Amino acid sequence: MxxxxxxxxxxxxxxxxxxxxxxxxxxxxxxxxxxxxxxxxxxxxxxYENKEDLLVKLFIEEVLGAYEKAVLENFDPKMGFTEGMKKLWLNTFSYLKNNKPAFSLIQYGKSSPLLNKAFQEKNIRQGEFFAPIHTFLKIHVKTGLIPDLPHDVHRALLFSPIQDLVAEYFDHLDRPVQIITEEVILTCCEIVIKGITNQKNNEQH
Amino acid sequence: MxxxxxxxxxxxxxxxxxxxxxxxxxxxxxxxxxxxxxxxxxxxxxxYENKEDLLVKLFIEEVLGAYEKAVLENFDPKMGFTEGMKKLWLNTFSYLKNNKPAFSLIQYGKSSPLLNKAFQEKNIRQGEFFAPIHTFLKIHVKTGLIPDLPHDVHRALLFSPIQDLVAEYFDHLDRPVQIITEEVILTCCEIVIKGITNQKNNEQH
DNA sequence: AAAGTAAGTAAACGTTTGTTTACTTTTAAA
DNA sequence: TTTAAAAGTAAACAAACGTTTACTTACTTT
The missing domain is CATH 1.10.10.60 (Homeodomain-like)
Incomplete structure (x- = not known):
């Protein structure tokens, strides 16, 4: 055959x-x-069975699979919070900025009912994407470094800015001066870290 | 006639x-x-001239126009930073959570090349959307309360989390327990504010 | 009340859509 | 070397696409 x-x-x-x-x-x-x-x-x-099957497999297997792998490269859930966050942010930036097609489909995943549904079903049936990040955050909740919020809320606070910055990177690509650089990404990451961490020594009552 | x-x-x-x-x-x-x-x-x-014309006008006039108006309601660029941010976040949440169709198209605006291009052209030709927020941030940069970053970077840091939280609100709509409430929104807003503000009295060298 | 004109309709235009049918090619196993 | 069978092709299917043509309706103006 x-x-x-x-x-x-x-x-x-x-x-x-x-x-x-x-x-x-x-x-x-x-x-x-x-x-x-x-x-x-x-x-x-x-x-592929049909067009929807193609789109779903493209999204789940091809794009999200590779994205997860790239983001988690050299990341360990046992890392310190600042170190881990910076690793995740830089991995995200360096992968996505060289993979505009992947970024585009990820964005569509937030809009299209078909892809959104596929994402949620996969997360329920085969375990969460980005499970090591889950673990990472749990560890730092336990030590009291970051507040105990639902995981989805953590995600919005800690990772939505970096995704927005990537979108802006692509929007600015054809302009003479780049404003979204690795340095800017790190500055932003530090700002996000500062917001979420409980600096116990600073409490003023 | x-x-x-x-x-x-x-x-x-x-x-x-x-x-x-x-x-x-x-x-x-x-x-x-x-x-x-x-x-x-x-x-x-x-x-409408054709389908693209319909989509663009729907996006720019119907959706973004109404969205801008709702977000800026009772907002004044001269407000204090915390007060202004909370107003913007709560306005965003209370408008979008009751307007899922508007939120959907806004999300598509970040994915679809047609809508994305229309948004950028409108911003260039007829002045920025959300100009009062621009002014608001400039004022607080001048006083030194927040760092002097490009406006797009400010936007990613200050407003992408609330948009992500709205998406999560809709994802959780059919579940028994709501996790994205106005209280959670305010908690998140405070975390974001804490991250961006230069607390000069806390500098430790 | 009549005229004029834009708004609106029903039906159809040629294309393109997602998908399939009928057929040919390729290749691993017998 | 033959052969079974899946991979792949060219061409076509009905249905749906965006858009237009030919016509009727409704309302303002004179």
Whole structure:
């Protein structure tokens, strides 16, 4: 029997991401994708059940999987809070700034009902994405360094600014002067850390 | 001559938002919209040049216009920093939590190249959205209360968490216990304020 | 009351959509 | 070397797409 061509599957995924990033999810069609990948539309249906299946697998497996791996590289839940946060922020920035297609689909994941639902179901059925961050935060809640808030609230406070900064990095890409640099990222990270940490020695009653 | 029916225009806009919110931007079609609004497709083209024109006007005029107005209600750039921030955060929360369709399209504005481009062009040509917030931050930079960072960086640090919290509010809507309440919003706002403000009396060298 | 004109409709335009049918090619195992 | 079977292709399917044509309705103005 003839084996599946892995190159063709990889081409489908990367070209789909490219179209979504450049023209938007609403302008991705199976026929456009097939033509751009130089294959027959039928070939896509050998690897994916239908368009929704393709989009969901692209989002969950290709994009979020690689994103999680990149963010957690050289990160350990037992790290000190400041060290860990800076590692996570810098990993996020250096991965996403070189992967605009991935960032685009992650953004769509917050808008599209289809992708949003897929994300929540995956989180429930197969365990949370970014589980080591979960552990990391729990440890620092236990020591009393950061307040005991729901994990989703922690995420909003600690990581939504870095994602917004990446969006701004891309918005400024064609301008002469870059304002979102690694130095700015670290400054912002320190500001976020300062906000969340309980500096017990400073309590004034 | 026969006047335009304002009700029909309003119906087009509100039903379009509803479809985008429930089924996604990628599933909004002119024919579906016309049928849902009980009008002929041609009627939409009396009021809008084409589909892109409809989407852009929906985003810029209907959604961002109303959003800006709601967020700035009873806000004054001359307010104290903590007071102003809390006002902006609570206004944002109370407006968006009752306007899921608006929130959905705002999220799409960060993903879709069409809407993103429209937003940037409008900001350049007709002056920034949320100009009073600009002024507000400049005042508190001048007094030295907050660091002098680019406005986009301020925005990421000060307002991206509240937008993320609204997204989480909607994600948790069908669960028995609500975790995103006005109280949580205020707690988070205080954490963000604590991070950004230069507490000169606490400097330890 | 009549005229004039924009608003609005029903139906259809040519394209493109997601997907499938009928067929050919490729390749590992017999 | 033959063969079974999945991979892959070209072409086409009905349905839905964005948009327009030809026509009717409704309302302001004269």
């Amino acid at each position: 003839r084996p599946k061509s892995l190159e063709k599957e990889a081409a489908i995924r990367s070209i789909a991401l490219q179209i979504i990033s450049e023209e938007g999810l609403e302008n991705l069609s199976m026929q456009k994708l097939a033509k751009a990948a130089n294959i027959s539309p039928r070939t896509i249906y050998i690897k | 026969r006047p335009k029916s304002l009700e029909k225009e309003a119906a087009i806009r509100s039903i379009a938002l509803q479809i985008i919110s429930e089924e996604g931007l990628e599933n909004l079609s002119m024919q579906k919209l016309a049928k849902a609004a009980n009008i002929s497709p041609r009627t939409i083209y009396i009021k």
